[in-house]
Amino acid sequence: MTKLTNALFFLLFISLALSVNAQAPVWTEIEPGIWKAAVGEPETYDLLEASGSEPGKEALAAMGTAEFPFSEREISAEIIDGKTYLRFPLEKKEQIYGFGLHFQTVQQRGRILRLHVDHYDGEDNGRTHAPTPFYVSSRGYGVFINSARYIDVYAGTAVRKESKNPPVARDRNTDENWTPRPYSDAVEMLVPAEGAEIYVFGGPGSLDAVRRFNLFNGGGCLPPRWGLGFTQRVHRLSTAEDVKKEADAFARKGYPLDFIGLEPGWQSKSYPGTFEWDKGRFPEPGEFVMDMLEKGIRLNLWINPYVSPASPIADSIARYTGSHTVWAGTVPDFTIPEARRIFFSQLKKDQADIGVSGYKIDEVDGYDKWLWPDVATFPSGHTAEQMRQTYGLLMQRYSTEMFRQRNTRTFGLVRASNGGGVRFPYVLYNDYYDHRDFITALINSSFAGVLWTPEVRASETGEEWLRRIQSVVFSPMAMINAWSSGTQPWSFPGVAPAVKEMALLRMRMMPYWYSEFAKYHFQGIPPFRAMNLEEGFAAGPESVVQSSSLEENPYEEAFTREVKDQYMAGEYLLVAPMFAGEKSRKVILPRGKWYDFYTGEYVGGGEVITVSPGLDKIPVFVKDGGxxxxxxxxxxxxxxxxxxxxxxxxxxxxxxxxxxxxxxxxxxxxxxxxxxxxxxxxxxxxxxxxxxxxxxxxxxxxxxxxxxxxxxxxxxxxxx
Incomplete structure (x- = not known):
């Protein structure tokens, strides 16, 4: 018995030794200020592979190099039972941002997330349209995990017993400073794979780290000029004549309009789709598209990529689809070239070749009850999880490539993206409809390498309608998404003149917007971004605003108030949206002098001001010298x-x-x-x-x- 027991202990020891593989990542500077390390055996299919990203080498070289932001020995990696455990240090006076497109929070320290492509369902838990595994520190660096897996994140929440800076053990019975969330000095992540690629982006500032991330992924998209105009999406069953009448009404009433979105009814069948025109509603598609182009209006078509049995490509693409269907439609495996050729040849022949200018790519995100399950299989051998994390990237990549082959830029909408998708000319949207949370998402988009629009659909009052319109005017895409409501800019007569004024302001500002998107492409600077990326607004003891209303927590001394209702628009503008029911609001001005956009009057600097702009204005301020x-x-x-x-x-x-x-x-x-x-x-x-x-x-x-x-x-x- 003793020999047998010893043998069993020996086998157990060997088993544990084989299942735990601690590694010290070896860092290589692959571009100026960007370092890469590979731990374990990274999977060959990852976010960068799916997106086809290539770094903008000249732009990165122009930024110059930076110092590696960590002591290398402070970063640890372990492979345990086929999973990769990563740990990055955090200083006490350090805030972190990012980990995807959140709607209610900007500061991410102290949060637990599972980064999982999904419809947003009202909670910032990592399940979102763009769960980009990239975070940015207030210390001026960024970290990106290049894995197409569901990644668990403990963003300064877990405390190891061998922690370099352990929290103080407090007695809850007698110590009023006891907290259920003790101080943690690390970001820890769990990648369910036997290895991962890790990238670190240097500063010196947080915006520099974001720029390097964006440029590493090819630089931001540069939309066509018309993409920065005004767009209206019409009712889902609109006919060709309905669309023409809509365009004529815009022109007659003097409202700007650059492209119209057609919803599912343009197809002969949808959910799943046929990807061919419904000849009852659109009897002559080519003639219809050309008529609209002659009016100066382009067309954007709704699709999701699930193939109806009635589609002309159903039989030819069947062998290149997954094991499970979505709405009884097959799911193409776009990692297979032949699947791409069949699918996008249909779109090219039936739509792009007759002048259609772009797409709204719907339902490539979730919910679990709609999309393929994680037990699904795909003919490429990629897992259902990997396909879920990258399907939005694949649709963006290959639809963009279709227009690129025509040397024609596009600008559209998509429901899912991820790391690597920076360069694609698509704006994210969803079915959620909270105005305040839309602005928070717009702020967070600057940390996620995506664009987000706080679209307008419907409103209960004219005041709400105008406030929402004002926000979309100062966003990547000025859109009314009336697929269900049928609303139009003039649907609320009491505010129609002010809505027209805002829509025309969007057009007047086109040279500014276009130049700012060029900076996104050539320099990696997000055109709409968080205040935390603005010089003069950094967290720290010298900040102009210290936390005064947060609940007691161990980090309070290091943080500014979480700012999630104002943002920077381009190089010079600070935008502070108003919400229905508000007569006034507070605005935090960074250090330096700031001026009223409409009048040029000085309003302050390095302070909190209260503004009462009236109903017809959205508060906008210009930096000194702007x-x-x-x-x-x-x-x-x-x-x-x-x-x-x-x-x-x-x-x-x-x-x-x-x-x-x-x-x-x-x-x-x-x-x-x-x-x-x-x-x-x-x-x-x-x-x-x-x-x-x-x-x-x-x-x-x-x-x-x-x-x-x-x-x-x-x-x-x-x-x-």
Whole structure:
């Protein structure tokens, strides 16, 4: 018995030794300021493989290198029973952001998440449309886990007994400072695979880390100009004649409109789809599309990728689909080239080739009760989990490629994305409809490498309608999504004039929006981003606002108040949306001087102000020295080659500089150098009067700038 017992103990010891494999990651700087380590045996199919991301090497080189933000020995990795355990250090005065598209929280320290592509269901638990496994620290670095798995995250919540900085054990009976959540000095993650690729992005600032992440994934998308105009999605069973009447009403009433979205009724069958036109509602699709283009309006079509038995591609694609159906439709395995060829050839022939400009890709996220289960299998051998985490990426990648082959840019909507999807010209949306949470999601999108729109669908009052419209005007896509409600910009007559004014402001600001998206592409700067990425707004003891209303917690001394209702829009603008029922609100201004967007008046700096803008204004503030280029309020984006006049506004007391971007607005020729940045400079002439100038157009490059005028919005001190 003794020998047998010893043998069993020996076998148990060997088993444990084989199942635990502690590793010290070896870091290699693969691009300036970006380090990579591989632990265990990373899976060959991951987020970067699915997205096809390639780094923007020139842009990363221009950023220069950075210091590795950790002591390498503080990062640990273990492979235990086929799973990868990762641990990254946290300092006490450190906040973290990211881990995907959240709707209710911006600060993520102290949270437990499972990063899982899904419909958002009202709780920030990691199940969301873009659960990007990337986080950013207030110390100015980022961490990305390149795995297409459901990743468990303990973001400063778990305490190891051998912790370098353990919390103090307190007696709940007598110590009023006892807390159920003791201080934790680590971010720990569990990847259900026998290895993972890890990337670290250096700073020195948090925005620098975000920029490196975006550029590593190819840089942000650059939409066509028309994509930044105004869009209306019509009722799901609209006919060709209904759509034409809708467009005519916009024109007759003087509301801008650049593209119309057709919902499921454009197809002969949907849920699952046939991907061919319904000839009852759209008897002549080619003629209809061309008629709309002649009106200056493009079409965007709703699809989900589940193939109806009645589809013309049902038989040919069947062998390349998964084991389970969705709404009785087959699920193509888009990692297989032949599946892609069959599916996207149908879209190309029936839609793109006749002039359709883009898609709304629905239901590639969840719920579990709708999509394939985790027990499903796919002919490529990729697991159901991996397909769930990457299906939105695959649809974005290959639909974009279809338009790229035509040298025509697209801009559309999608329900799921993930790490690696930065460069795709798609904006996320969902069925959730909380206005405040929409703004929080817009803020979090800047940490997730995605774009998000706080769309408008319906409202109970004219006030709510206008407040929602104001938010979408200052977002990546100005959209009314009326597939169910049938609402139109003028649906609430009492606020219709103010809605029109806001829609026209969106058009006036197109030169600014287009230039800011160019910075997203070429420099990795999110066009809409969290205040925490703005210089002068960093967390820390020198911050202008300290926590005063949070519940007692062990991190309070290090944090500013969680700011989730105001954000930066482009280089110079701070946007603070109003919500239904509000007459006034508080706005936190970063250090430096800030000015009212509408009047140019000084409003403050490094302080909290209270504003009462009235119903027809959304509070917007401009950084000192800010330059905002505007164009006339056209009803459609400028056509290819069309010149528009510019009014260039300058705000504040500092001289200003701005890089105005220009290209043909529709093609991918900018990737071959067919673009220009023209420098705008505003300074005082002989130190007395403001004077503005713009650099000359570059010979042989696109030039859409007509006459240029300057408006100096802020009076001098002595005149105030």
């Amino acid at each position: 330059i905002i280029p505007l164009m006339p309020p056209l009803l459609h984006a400028p056509a290819q080659g069309e010149k528009t006049d510019l009014e260039i506004r300058h705000y504040g007391e500092k001289p200003g500089r701005y890089m105005l971007y220009d290209d043909d607005g529709v093609s991918y020729d900018y990737e071959r150098g067919e673009y220009s940045f023209r420098e705008i400079i505003v300074e005082k002439n002989n130190g007395k009067e403001w004077e503005g100038r713009i650099s000359a157009a570059e010979a042989g490059k696109p030039n859409t700038v007509g006459k240029v005028s300057f408006t100096f919005m802020t009076e001098d001190d002595e005149l105030r």
